[in-house]
Amino acid sequence: MPPKPKTELERQYLRTLIIDAARELFVSSGVNAVTMREIAKRIGYSATSIYLHFADKETLLRAICDTDFLSLATSLKNVVLIAHPVDRLHALGRGYAAFALTHPNHYRLMFMTERAPCDPEQSSLQRNSAEQDAYYQLKTVVNDVHQAGYFRADLKDADLIAQTIWAGTHGVCALQISMAEDKWVNWCNISARLQLMQQVMMRGLMKEST
Amino acid sequence: MPPKPKTELERQYLRTLIIDAARELFVSSGVNAVTMREIAKRIGYSATSIYLHFADKETLLRAICDTDFLSLATSLKNVVLIAHPVDRLHALGRGYAAFALTHPNHYRLMFMTERAPCDPEQSSLQRNSAEQDAYYQLKTVVNDVHQAGYFRADLKDADLIAQTIWAGTHGVCALQISMAEDKWVNWCNISARLQLMQQVMMRGLMKEST
Protein backbone atom coordinates (compact mmCIF):
# COMPACT_ATOMS: atom_id res chain seq x y z
CA MET A 1 0.00 0.00 0.00
CA PRO A 2 2.07 2.91 -1.24
CA PRO A 3 1.14 6.37 -0.03
CA LYS A 4 1.36 10.01 -1.00
CA PRO A 5 3.92 12.80 -0.81
CA LYS A 6 4.69 13.63 2.77
CA THR A 7 5.20 16.82 4.62
CA GLU A 8 8.39 17.49 6.52
CA LEU A 9 6.53 16.90 9.74
CA GLU A 10 5.35 13.50 8.66
CA ARG A 11 8.90 12.58 7.72
CA GLN A 12 10.09 13.67 11.15
CA TYR A 13 7.39 11.54 12.74
CA LEU A 14 8.42 8.43 10.85
CA ARG A 15 12.03 9.12 11.69
CA THR A 16 11.36 9.12 15.40
CA LEU A 17 9.10 6.12 14.97
CA ILE A 18 12.08 4.21 13.59
CA ILE A 19 14.42 5.45 16.30
CA ASP A 20 11.98 4.50 19.02
CA ALA A 21 11.43 1.01 17.66
CA ALA A 22 15.17 0.50 17.33
CA ARG A 23 15.74 1.77 20.86
CA GLU A 24 13.14 -0.51 22.33
CA LEU A 25 14.67 -3.50 20.64
CA PHE A 26 18.21 -2.86 21.65
CA VAL A 27 17.41 -1.71 25.16
CA SER A 28 15.94 -5.09 25.92
CA SER A 29 18.23 -7.29 23.87
CA GLY A 30 21.44 -5.44 23.11
CA VAL A 31 22.76 -3.97 19.93
CA ASN A 32 23.30 -7.25 18.13
CA ALA A 33 19.64 -8.13 18.40
CA VAL A 34 18.69 -5.02 16.47
CA THR A 35 18.22 -5.92 12.84
CA MET A 36 16.83 -3.69 10.17
CA ARG A 37 14.14 -6.21 9.36
CA GLU A 38 13.09 -6.51 12.99
CA ILE A 39 12.85 -2.75 13.42
CA ALA A 40 10.80 -2.56 10.24
CA LYS A 41 8.45 -5.29 11.36
CA ARG A 42 7.76 -3.40 14.58
CA ILE A 43 6.60 -0.31 12.79
CA GLY A 44 4.84 -2.13 9.96
CA TYR A 45 7.18 -1.05 7.21
CA SER A 46 9.62 -2.95 5.11
CA ALA A 47 13.28 -2.93 5.98
CA THR A 48 14.34 -0.89 3.01
CA SER A 49 12.16 1.99 4.07
CA ILE A 50 14.52 2.69 6.92
CA TYR A 51 17.16 3.58 4.39
CA LEU A 52 15.00 6.46 3.24
CA HIS A 53 15.67 8.06 6.61
CA PHE A 54 19.04 6.72 7.66
CA ALA A 55 22.03 6.06 5.46
CA ASP A 56 22.87 2.83 7.24
CA LYS A 57 22.62 1.00 10.53
CA GLU A 58 25.57 2.86 11.98
CA THR A 59 23.87 6.18 11.33
CA LEU A 60 20.69 4.93 12.95
CA LEU A 61 22.60 3.82 16.02
CA ARG A 62 24.32 7.18 16.15
CA ALA A 63 20.92 8.85 16.10
CA ILE A 64 19.83 6.74 19.07
CA CYS A 65 23.06 7.70 20.75
CA ASP A 66 22.32 11.36 20.27
CA THR A 67 18.96 11.13 21.98
CA ASP A 68 20.64 9.24 24.78
CA PHE A 69 23.32 11.85 25.25
CA LEU A 70 20.56 14.36 25.54
CA SER A 71 18.66 12.32 28.08
CA LEU A 72 21.83 11.88 30.13
CA ALA A 73 22.40 15.62 30.16
CA THR A 74 18.77 16.18 31.00
CA SER A 75 18.90 13.78 33.92
CA LEU A 76 21.88 15.70 35.29
CA LYS A 77 20.47 19.15 34.70
CA ASN A 78 19.08 19.64 38.16
CA VAL A 79 22.38 19.45 40.00
CA VAL A 80 22.89 23.15 39.37
CA LEU A 81 20.24 23.72 42.02
CA ILE A 82 22.51 22.34 44.70
CA ALA A 83 24.13 25.16 46.59
CA HIS A 84 27.57 23.87 47.51
CA PRO A 85 29.90 23.18 44.56
CA VAL A 86 31.43 20.09 46.15
CA ASP A 87 27.97 18.69 46.74
CA ARG A 88 27.21 19.41 43.10
CA LEU A 89 30.22 17.39 42.05
CA HIS A 90 29.12 14.51 44.24
CA ALA A 91 25.60 14.64 42.89
CA LEU A 92 26.87 14.70 39.33
CA GLY A 93 28.86 11.53 39.92
CA ARG A 94 25.95 9.76 41.53
CA GLY A 95 23.58 10.83 38.79
CA TYR A 96 25.97 9.74 36.07
CA ALA A 97 26.43 6.33 37.65
CA ALA A 98 22.71 5.94 38.14
CA PHE A 99 22.15 6.58 34.45
CA ALA A 100 24.87 4.12 33.46
CA LEU A 101 23.59 1.33 35.67
CA THR A 102 19.91 1.73 34.93
CA HIS A 103 20.49 1.94 31.17
CA PRO A 104 23.44 -0.39 30.65
CA ASN A 105 22.71 -1.00 26.99
CA HIS A 106 22.52 2.70 26.26
CA TYR A 107 25.63 3.34 28.26
CA ARG A 108 27.46 0.64 26.39
CA LEU A 109 26.42 2.09 23.07
CA MET A 110 27.37 5.60 24.12
CA PHE A 111 30.72 5.04 25.77
CA MET A 112 31.96 1.51 25.32
CA THR A 113 31.30 0.56 21.73
CA GLU A 114 33.69 0.78 18.85
CA ARG A 115 32.27 3.32 16.43
CA ALA A 116 33.18 6.05 14.06
CA PRO A 117 34.21 9.09 16.09
CA CYS A 118 31.40 11.51 16.79
CA ASP A 119 31.68 14.67 14.77
CA PRO A 120 30.29 17.61 16.79
CA GLU A 121 29.55 19.39 13.51
CA GLN A 122 26.86 16.99 12.47
CA SER A 123 25.48 16.03 15.82
CA SER A 124 22.00 17.23 16.61
CA LEU A 125 23.22 18.27 20.04
CA GLN A 126 24.75 21.54 21.02
CA ARG A 127 28.18 21.47 22.53
CA ASN A 128 28.93 23.54 25.61
CA SER A 129 25.26 23.69 26.46
CA ALA A 130 24.22 23.34 30.08
CA GLU A 131 21.16 21.41 28.96
CA GLN A 132 22.60 19.17 26.27
CA ASP A 133 26.26 18.51 26.99
CA ALA A 134 26.99 16.34 30.00
CA TYR A 135 30.72 16.86 29.68
CA TYR A 136 30.19 20.60 29.78
CA GLN A 137 28.08 20.16 32.89
CA LEU A 138 30.90 18.28 34.56
CA LYS A 139 33.49 20.81 33.50
CA THR A 140 31.35 23.65 34.78
CA VAL A 141 31.06 22.11 38.22
CA VAL A 142 34.77 21.30 38.23
CA ASN A 143 35.42 24.92 37.47
CA ASP A 144 33.15 25.99 40.32
CA VAL A 145 34.98 23.75 42.76
CA HIS A 146 38.26 25.04 41.43
CA GLN A 147 37.22 28.67 41.77
CA ALA A 148 36.07 28.02 45.30
CA GLY A 149 39.61 26.89 46.01
CA TYR A 150 38.96 23.29 46.98
CA PHE A 151 41.32 21.53 44.61
CA ARG A 152 44.96 21.00 45.42
CA ALA A 153 47.24 23.81 44.42
CA ASP A 154 49.05 21.84 41.70
CA LEU A 155 45.80 21.04 39.85
CA LYS A 156 45.10 23.75 37.32
CA ASP A 157 43.74 22.12 34.17
CA ALA A 158 39.96 21.84 34.47
CA ASP A 159 39.80 19.46 31.53
CA LEU A 160 42.33 17.15 33.10
CA ILE A 161 40.49 17.13 36.40
CA ALA A 162 37.15 16.58 34.73
CA GLN A 163 38.48 13.75 32.61
CA THR A 164 40.00 12.07 35.62
CA ILE A 165 36.77 12.24 37.59
CA TRP A 166 34.91 10.96 34.56
CA ALA A 167 37.37 8.13 34.11
CA GLY A 168 37.01 7.06 37.73
CA THR A 169 33.25 6.84 37.58
CA HIS A 170 33.31 5.37 34.12
CA GLY A 171 35.76 2.71 35.29
CA VAL A 172 33.46 1.49 38.02
CA CYS A 173 30.37 1.54 35.80
CA ALA A 174 32.07 0.00 32.79
CA LEU A 175 33.54 -2.88 34.78
CA GLN A 176 30.17 -3.44 36.35
CA ILE A 177 28.42 -3.51 33.00
CA SER A 178 30.78 -5.83 31.18
CA MET A 179 32.21 -7.92 34.01
CA ALA A 180 29.69 -8.09 36.82
CA GLU A 181 28.66 -11.62 35.90
CA ASP A 182 32.22 -12.81 35.63
CA LYS A 183 32.93 -15.32 38.36
CA TRP A 184 36.69 -14.96 38.14
CA VAL A 185 36.63 -11.91 40.37
CA ASN A 186 34.97 -11.78 43.73
CA TRP A 187 33.07 -8.59 43.06
CA CYS A 188 32.16 -6.32 45.92
CA ASN A 189 28.85 -4.56 46.11
CA ILE A 190 28.49 -2.04 43.32
CA SER A 191 27.33 0.73 45.66
CA ALA A 192 30.34 0.20 47.87
CA ARG A 193 32.62 0.37 44.84
CA LEU A 194 30.99 3.53 43.60
CA GLN A 195 31.10 5.17 46.99
CA LEU A 196 34.74 4.38 47.57
CA MET A 197 35.64 5.65 44.13
CA GLN A 198 33.88 8.95 44.81
CA GLN A 199 35.60 9.22 48.16
CA VAL A 200 39.00 8.43 46.68
CA MET A 201 38.51 10.96 43.91
CA MET A 202 37.54 13.69 46.30
CA ARG A 203 40.30 12.97 48.76
CA GLY A 204 42.81 12.64 45.98
CA LEU A 205 41.90 15.83 44.18
CA MET A 206 41.02 18.17 46.98
CA LYS A 207 43.02 19.88 49.66
CA GLU A 208 43.15 18.14 52.99
CA SER A 209 40.47 19.71 55.12
CA THR A 210 40.19 19.46 58.89
CA MET B 1 43.20 -33.59 0.00
CA PRO B 2 42.05 -35.53 3.04
CA PRO B 3 44.71 -36.71 5.47
CA LYS B 4 45.38 -39.36 8.05
CA PRO B 5 44.57 -39.89 11.73
CA LYS B 6 46.33 -37.36 13.91
CA THR B 7 48.10 -37.53 17.20
CA GLU B 8 47.04 -35.39 20.10
CA LEU B 9 50.09 -33.23 19.51
CA GLU B 10 49.12 -32.56 15.94
CA ARG B 11 45.65 -31.57 17.05
CA GLN B 12 47.12 -29.16 19.56
CA TYR B 13 49.29 -27.68 16.84
CA LEU B 14 46.35 -27.04 14.54
CA ARG B 15 44.43 -25.56 17.43
CA THR B 16 47.07 -22.98 18.11
CA LEU B 17 47.43 -22.40 14.38
CA ILE B 18 43.77 -21.39 14.29
CA ILE B 19 44.07 -19.22 17.38
CA ASP B 20 47.12 -17.46 16.01
CA ALA B 21 45.51 -16.76 12.66
CA ALA B 22 42.40 -15.45 14.37
CA ARG B 23 44.49 -13.26 16.70
CA GLU B 24 46.45 -11.78 13.87
CA LEU B 25 43.30 -10.88 12.01
CA PHE B 26 41.55 -9.28 14.88
CA VAL B 27 44.58 -7.51 16.29
CA SER B 28 44.94 -5.58 13.07
CA SER B 29 41.30 -5.11 12.16
CA GLY B 30 39.15 -5.59 15.23
CA VAL B 31 36.81 -8.37 16.20
CA ASN B 32 34.26 -7.75 13.47
CA ALA B 33 36.84 -8.35 10.78
CA VAL B 34 37.42 -11.85 12.06
CA THR B 35 35.33 -14.25 10.04
CA MET B 36 35.55 -17.98 10.13
CA ARG B 37 36.15 -18.12 6.41
CA GLU B 38 38.96 -15.58 6.59
CA ILE B 39 40.69 -17.41 9.40
CA ALA B 40 40.39 -20.63 7.45
CA LYS B 41 41.83 -19.08 4.32
CA ARG B 42 44.86 -17.90 6.26
CA ILE B 43 45.76 -21.37 7.39
CA GLY B 44 44.75 -23.11 4.17
CA TYR B 45 41.81 -25.00 5.57
CA SER B 46 38.11 -24.72 4.98
CA ALA B 47 35.95 -22.80 7.41
CA THR B 48 34.17 -25.82 8.73
CA SER B 49 37.42 -27.36 9.93
CA ILE B 50 37.59 -24.77 12.66
CA TYR B 51 34.47 -26.29 14.17
CA LEU B 52 36.37 -29.49 14.79
CA HIS B 53 38.44 -27.58 17.31
CA PHE B 54 36.08 -24.89 18.58
CA ALA B 55 32.38 -25.17 19.20
CA ASP B 56 31.68 -21.75 17.76
CA LYS B 57 33.13 -18.32 17.17
CA GLU B 58 32.44 -17.25 20.71
CA THR B 59 34.47 -20.15 22.05
CA LEU B 60 37.31 -19.32 19.71
CA LEU B 61 37.31 -15.71 20.87
CA ARG B 62 37.29 -16.90 24.44
CA ALA B 63 40.34 -19.01 23.72
CA ILE B 64 42.13 -15.97 22.35
CA CYS B 65 41.07 -14.12 25.45
CA ASP B 66 42.58 -16.78 27.66
CA THR B 67 45.97 -16.50 26.02
CA ASP B 68 45.73 -12.74 26.38
CA PHE B 69 44.89 -12.92 30.06
CA LEU B 70 47.96 -15.05 30.44
CA SER B 71 50.14 -12.62 28.56
CA LEU B 72 48.85 -9.74 30.66
CA ALA B 73 49.72 -11.62 33.84
CA THR B 74 53.10 -12.53 32.39
CA SER B 75 53.86 -8.94 31.52
CA LEU B 76 53.12 -7.94 35.11
CA LYS B 77 54.98 -10.80 36.72
CA ASN B 78 58.21 -8.90 37.32
CA VAL B 79 56.77 -6.29 39.63
CA VAL B 80 57.29 -8.66 42.55
CA LEU B 81 60.98 -7.88 42.22
CA ILE B 82 60.39 -4.29 43.29
CA ALA B 83 61.24 -3.89 46.93
CA HIS B 84 58.80 -1.30 48.22
CA PRO B 85 55.14 -2.36 48.19
CA VAL B 86 53.87 1.08 47.20
CA ASP B 87 56.29 1.14 44.29
CA ARG B 88 54.99 -2.28 43.33
CA LEU B 89 51.47 -0.92 43.23
CA HIS B 90 52.57 1.96 41.05
CA ALA B 91 54.42 -0.33 38.70
CA LEU B 92 51.43 -2.63 38.44
CA GLY B 93 49.22 0.24 37.38
CA ARG B 94 51.71 1.46 34.80
CA GLY B 95 52.23 -2.03 33.43
CA TYR B 96 48.51 -2.65 33.20
CA ALA B 97 47.92 0.59 31.33
CA ALA B 98 50.83 -0.09 29.02
CA PHE B 99 49.31 -3.43 28.10
CA ALA B 100 45.90 -1.89 27.52
CA LEU B 101 47.16 0.89 25.32
CA THR B 102 49.58 -1.14 23.23
CA HIS B 103 47.03 -3.91 22.65
CA PRO B 104 43.76 -2.01 22.44
CA ASN B 105 41.96 -4.69 20.47
CA HIS B 106 42.95 -7.36 22.95
CA TYR B 107 42.02 -5.13 25.84
CA ARG B 108 38.66 -4.42 24.30
CA LEU B 109 37.99 -8.10 23.83
CA MET B 110 39.10 -8.93 27.35
CA PHE B 111 37.41 -6.24 29.37
CA MET B 112 35.02 -4.18 27.29
CA THR B 113 33.09 -6.59 25.13
CA GLU B 114 29.74 -8.10 25.85
CA ARG B 115 30.23 -11.81 26.24
CA ALA B 116 29.10 -14.83 28.15
CA PRO B 117 30.60 -14.61 31.64
CA CYS B 118 33.89 -16.40 32.04
CA ASP B 119 33.58 -19.59 34.01
CA PRO B 120 36.79 -20.18 36.00
CA GLU B 121 36.04 -23.89 35.96
CA GLN B 122 36.58 -24.25 32.28
CA SER B 123 39.25 -21.66 31.72
CA SER B 124 42.67 -22.91 30.83
CA LEU B 125 44.12 -20.48 33.34
CA GLN B 126 44.67 -21.04 36.99
CA ARG B 127 43.00 -18.68 39.38
CA ASN B 128 44.94 -17.26 42.30
CA SER B 129 48.19 -17.94 40.52
CA ALA B 130 50.96 -15.35 40.72
CA GLU B 131 51.90 -16.16 37.15
CA GLN B 132 48.52 -16.47 35.50
CA ASP B 133 46.02 -14.32 37.34
CA ALA B 134 46.47 -10.56 37.01
CA TYR B 135 43.71 -9.83 39.49
CA TYR B 136 45.43 -12.02 42.03
CA GLN B 137 48.67 -10.14 41.40
CA LEU B 138 46.90 -6.87 42.11
CA LYS B 139 45.24 -8.20 45.20
CA THR B 140 48.53 -9.53 46.50
CA VAL B 141 50.22 -6.17 46.17
CA VAL B 142 47.21 -4.45 47.71
CA ASN B 143 47.53 -6.82 50.64
CA ASP B 144 51.22 -6.02 50.95
CA VAL B 145 50.52 -2.32 51.04
CA HIS B 146 47.77 -2.91 53.53
CA GLN B 147 49.96 -5.03 55.78
CA ALA B 148 52.65 -2.38 55.66
CA GLY B 149 50.06 0.00 57.06
CA TYR B 150 49.88 2.50 54.25
CA PHE B 151 46.16 2.48 53.59
CA ARG B 152 43.75 4.64 55.53
CA ALA B 153 42.45 3.10 58.70
CA ASP B 154 38.87 2.75 57.46
CA LEU B 155 39.90 0.68 54.44
CA LYS B 156 39.86 -2.97 55.33
CA ASP B 157 38.50 -4.93 52.39
CA ALA B 158 41.38 -5.83 50.06
CA ASP B 159 38.96 -6.80 47.27
CA LEU B 160 37.22 -3.46 47.47
CA ILE B 161 40.51 -1.56 47.36
CA ALA B 162 41.82 -3.67 44.49
CA GLN B 163 38.63 -3.25 42.51
CA THR B 164 38.69 0.49 42.99
CA ILE B 165 42.28 0.80 41.81
CA TRP B 166 41.45 -1.44 38.89
CA ALA B 167 38.40 0.66 38.04
CA GLY B 168 40.41 3.85 38.08
CA THR B 169 43.03 2.59 35.68
CA HIS B 170 40.46 0.81 33.58
CA GLY B 171 38.44 3.99 33.33
CA VAL B 172 41.30 5.96 31.87
CA CYS B 173 42.31 3.20 29.45
CA ALA B 174 38.77 2.34 28.39
CA LEU B 175 37.85 5.95 27.65
CA GLN B 176 41.07 6.32 25.73
CA ILE B 177 40.39 3.22 23.67
CA SER B 178 36.81 3.94 22.75
CA MET B 179 36.67 7.73 22.83
CA ALA B 180 40.12 9.11 22.06
CA GLU B 181 39.14 10.00 18.51
CA ASP B 182 35.94 11.67 19.61
CA LYS B 183 36.14 15.37 18.90
CA TRP B 184 33.38 16.30 21.31
CA VAL B 185 35.76 16.27 24.24
CA ASN B 186 38.98 18.18 24.36
CA TRP B 187 41.09 15.25 25.48
CA CYS B 188 44.20 15.85 27.52
CA ASN B 189 47.35 13.88 26.98
CA ILE B 190 46.86 10.25 27.87
CA SER B 191 50.01 10.08 29.98
CA ALA B 192 48.90 13.08 31.99
CA ARG B 193 45.51 11.46 32.54
CA LEU B 194 47.08 8.20 33.63
CA GLN B 195 49.52 9.90 35.92
CA LEU B 196 46.90 12.03 37.62
CA MET B 197 44.67 9.00 38.09
CA GLN B 198 47.48 7.10 39.77
CA GLN B 199 48.25 10.08 41.96
CA VAL B 200 44.62 10.55 42.91
CA MET B 201 44.23 6.89 43.73
CA MET B 202 47.26 6.86 45.95
CA ARG B 203 46.39 10.06 47.73
CA GLY B 204 42.82 8.98 48.12
CA LEU B 205 43.53 5.53 49.48
CA MET B 206 46.60 6.06 51.57
CA LYS B 207 47.27 7.83 54.82
CA GLU B 208 48.51 11.37 54.59
CA SER B 209 52.25 11.17 54.78
CA THR B 210 54.61 14.04 55.60
Add this chain to the structure above:
DNA sequence: ACTCTTTACTTAACACTGTTAAATTAACAT
Protein backbone atom coordinates in the same frame (compact mmCIF):
# COMPACT_ATOMS: atom_id res chain seq x y z
C1' DA C 1 44.65 -58.78 -1.13
C1' DC C 2 40.43 -57.13 -0.19
C1' DT C 3 37.00 -55.11 2.73
C1' DC C 4 35.41 -52.07 6.86
C1' DT C 5 35.70 -48.62 10.03
C1' DT C 6 37.44 -44.41 11.64
C1' DT C 7 39.17 -39.91 11.07
C1' DA C 8 40.14 -35.41 8.77
C1' DC C 9 38.49 -32.78 5.91
C1' DT C 10 35.56 -30.49 2.13
C1' DT C 11 31.57 -28.99 -0.47
C1' DA C 12 26.76 -27.72 -0.32
C1' DA C 13 23.40 -25.76 1.93
C1' DC C 14 20.49 -23.09 5.51
C1' DA C 15 18.98 -19.21 7.72
C1' DC C 16 20.24 -15.00 8.62
C1' DT C 17 22.52 -10.24 8.07
C1' DG C 18 23.05 -5.20 5.89
C1' DT C 19 22.32 -3.10 1.68
C1' DT C 20 21.07 -1.93 -3.30
C1' DA C 21 18.38 -2.10 -7.74
C1' DA C 22 14.29 -2.63 -9.79
C1' DA C 23 9.52 -2.68 -9.70
C1' DT C 24 4.87 -0.85 -7.97
C1' DT C 25 1.51 2.23 -6.76
C1' DA C 26 -0.63 6.37 -5.20
C1' DA C 27 -1.18 11.25 -5.36
C1' DC C 28 -0.40 15.53 -7.75
C1' DA C 29 0.23 18.80 -11.86
C1' DT C 30 -0.69 19.75 -16.47
Add this chain to the structure above:
DNA sequence: ATGTTAATTTAACAGTGTTAAGTAAAGAGT
Protein backbone atom coordinates in the same frame (compact mmCIF):
# COMPACT_ATOMS: atom_id res chain seq x y z
C1' DA D 1 -6.18 11.70 -19.64
C1' DT D 2 -1.30 11.90 -19.18
C1' DG D 3 3.01 12.28 -17.15
C1' DT D 4 5.89 13.17 -13.16
C1' DT D 5 7.28 12.50 -8.64
C1' DA D 6 7.66 10.49 -4.25
C1' DA D 7 6.91 6.61 -0.92
C1' DT D 8 7.16 2.17 -0.48
C1' DT D 9 7.83 -2.77 -1.56
C1' DT D 10 9.72 -6.99 -3.56
C1' DA D 11 13.73 -9.30 -5.35
C1' DA D 12 18.20 -9.86 -5.16
C1' DC D 13 23.35 -9.70 -3.81
C1' DA D 14 27.12 -10.61 -1.18
C1' DG D 15 28.33 -11.72 3.06
C1' DT D 16 27.90 -14.06 7.87
C1' DG D 17 27.97 -18.25 11.41
C1' DT D 18 26.81 -22.85 11.36
C1' DT D 19 25.18 -27.70 10.13
C1' DA D 20 24.47 -31.85 7.13
C1' DA D 21 26.09 -34.64 3.91
C1' DG D 22 29.62 -36.27 1.26
C1' DT D 23 34.75 -37.81 0.15
C1' DA D 24 39.09 -39.63 0.52
C1' DA D 25 43.01 -41.42 3.03
C1' DA D 26 45.00 -44.33 6.59
C1' DG D 27 44.84 -48.33 9.42
C1' DA D 28 42.62 -52.96 11.26
C1' DG D 29 40.66 -57.49 10.51
C1' DT D 30 39.95 -61.30 7.96
